[in-house]
Amino acid sequence: MAHILSPRRAALAQGDEGAGWLDRIDPRSRILGASLFAVAVVACSRLEVLGLAFACSLALLLAARLPIRPTLKRMAAMDGFILFMLVLLPFTVPGEAIVTLWGFTASWQGLARAVEIALTANAVVLALMVLVGTMEPVTLGHALHALKMPERLVHLLMFSIRYIGTLREEYLRLRVAMKIRGFRPRTNWHTYRSYGYLVGMMLVRAVERSERILGAMKCRGFSGRITMLHSFRLTRADLAFGAGLCGTLAVLLLLEFGPWP
Amino acid sequence: MALIALSDIHFAYPGADPILRGASLNLRAGERLSVTGPNGAGKSTLLKMIVGLLTPQAGRIEIFGQERRSEADFGPVRTRVGLVFQDADDQLFCPTVAEDIAFGPLNLGKTRDEALDIVDAVLARLQLSHLRDRITHHLSGGEKRLVTLATVLAMEPEILLLDEPTNALDTENWTRLVAIVNELPQAMLLVSHDPAFRQAVAPRSLHLTDGLLMPVPG
Numbered sequence: 277m278a279h280i281l282s283p284r285r286a287a288l289a290q291g292d293e294g295a296g297w298l299d300r301i302d303p304r305s306r307i308l309g310a311s312l313f314a315v316a317v318v319a320c321s322r323l324e325v326l327g328l329a330f331a332c333s334l335a336l337l338l339a340a341r342l343p344i345r346p347t348l349k350r351m352a353a354m355d356g357f358i359l360f361m362l363v364l365l366p367f368t369v370p371g372e373a374i375v376t377l378w379g380f381t382a383s384w385q386g387l388a389r390a391v392e393i394a395l396t397a398n399a400v401v402l403a404l405m406v407l408v409g410t411m412e413p414v415t416l417g418h419a420l421h422a423l424k425m426p427e428r429l430v431h432l433l434m435f436s437i438r439y440i441g442t443l444r445e446e447y448l449r450l451r452v453a454m455k456i457r458g459f460r461p462r463t464n465w466h467t468y469r470s471y472g473y474l475v476g477m478m479l480v481r482a483v484e485r486s487e488r489i490l491g492a493m494k495c496r497g498f499s500g501r502i503t504m505l506h507s508f509r510l511t512r513a514d515l516a517f518g519a520g521l522c523g524t525l526a527v528l529l530l531l532e533f534g535p536w537p
Numbered sequence: 538m539a540l541i542a543l544s545d546i547h548f549a550y551p552g553a554d555p556i557l558r559g560a561s562l563n564l565r566a567g568e569r570l571s572v573t574g575p576n577g578a579g580k581s582t583l584l585k586m587i588v589g590l591l592t593p594q595a596g597r598i599e600i601f602g603q604e605r606r607s608e609a610d611f612g613p614v615r616t617r618v619g620l621v622f623q624d625a626d627d628q629l630f631c632p633t634v635a636e637d638i639a640f641g642p643l644n645l646g647k648t649r650d651e652a653l654d655i656v657d658a659v660l661a662r663l664q665l666s667h668l669r670d671r672i673t674h675h676l677s678g679g680e681k682r683l684v685t686l687a688t689v690l691a692m693e694p695e696i697l698l699l700d701e702p703t704n705a706l707d708t709e710n711w712t713r714l715v716a717i718v719n720e721l722p723q724a725m726l727l728v729s730h731d732p733a734f735r736q737a738v739a740p741r742s743l744h745l746t747d748g749l750l751m752p753v754p755g
Binding site for chain 1: 585588590612615616618619620622624626627628629630631632633635636639640641643644645649652653672673674688689692
């Protein structure tokens with residue numbers, strides 16, 4: 277269960293090597309770029325165009341020199357969520373029959389819809405992982421704040437980033453305490469109950485900690501506002517990135533909505 | 538005049554036996570006082586009371602010559618009294634060290650640039666400048682402890698309250714902390730189980746037992 281809270285590889289990039297040129301692009305541009313790309317791709321529905329968009333995302337992945345396997349693994353995790361829908365779509369959309377299974381008919385139109393959704397989702401998620409997923413989480417928070425996202429949400433994100441490691445350590449300490457007294461998870465009530473205690477104890481401790489943190493904040497004159505200090509600067513790398521992105525999006529949208537049949 | 542004067546403080550946590558039963562304490566300007574006592578005797582409780590995080594059921598709290606009762610009374614106290622918490626993770630909540638240190642000065646109404654100047658000054662004074670842009674939860678235990686002290690010193694408090702500051706410190710950081718603390722001009726109230734640290738920083742002590750504070754001869 278510890279992997280949920282694991283701090284390892286919170287960001288996909290490994291230090292400063294790897295995504296060299298990507299690091300020079302302002303985090304704000306990367307978030308905006310990924311969002312624009314997502315909006316444009318979602319607006320498209322031609323399979324050729326979506327295929328091209330997915331190819332663009334793959335090219336971005338290669339260009340950023342991210343570790344390919346872990347990145348694709350993460351993408352597959354997202355696919356897991358929509359797999360069920362993708363499998364059911366051909367059977368639920370009426371149209372020309374391909375094959376009939378146990379009395380249910382799959383249609384070409386449904387299959388096309390499924391492919392469309394799969395391509396859209398994967399193109400967007402991949403671009404998001406390359407552009408935004410490679411940021412240090414703290415930087416992401418700062419960039420969202422600089423983009424004028426709601427302050428409360430940004431603070432929520434920042435507190436999560438700050439305390440997820442502390443929570444994990446607490447969890448691991450409790451797990452060790454259980455283990456040295458001979459606890460081994462099995463399929464029985466004792467195991468379920470013990471896990472219940474573990475989760476409950478973590479909740480109690482988290483609440484108590486949050487109270488202590490609030491106390492510490494009050495002691496330093498906290499009155500409801502947290503000011504963020506980080507500042508960002510746009511450079512020529514951002515211009516180049518923006519121009520490249522706009523060009524790509526223009527081509528995609530032109531192909532989608534252009535005058536050809 | 539006493540900076541802090543607690544008299545006849547009574548306190549019990551909800552549903553528990555009273556832990557303070559008439560404790561009294563005086564801290565004068567420039568004075569350093571340590572409080573000892575068994576676990577759970579109420580030493581941390583006493584510190585929290587001084588900054589108004591807990592309210593006594595009976596007794597009188599006077600800080601900077603004024604009686605303090607309500608949350609509003611304690612607002613100004615908190616900007617002039619610096620409490621260093623027992624667990625550094627409770628105190629360092631901002632993502633980066635610089636932001637955490639700037640948090641207090643910004644709350645005092647300083648501008649961003651002034652706050653950043655204070656950050657640099659405090660870090661330089663404690664010789665911690667290399668930690669400025671580090672992410673707080675990646676710091677080691679000793680670094681966290683020194684940074685918590687920096688976050689409190691950035692507000693230039695007149696009184697320092699230290700709650701078990703030597704918890705989980707190695708010898709090197711221990712020595713460093715003693716050197717730093719002994720350089721500070723502030724009046725101090727120290728809660729510590731570490732006799733060597735008490736001896737080095739605040740030899741005069743009070744013993745908290747059975748809810749009463751008694752002077753320790755010596």
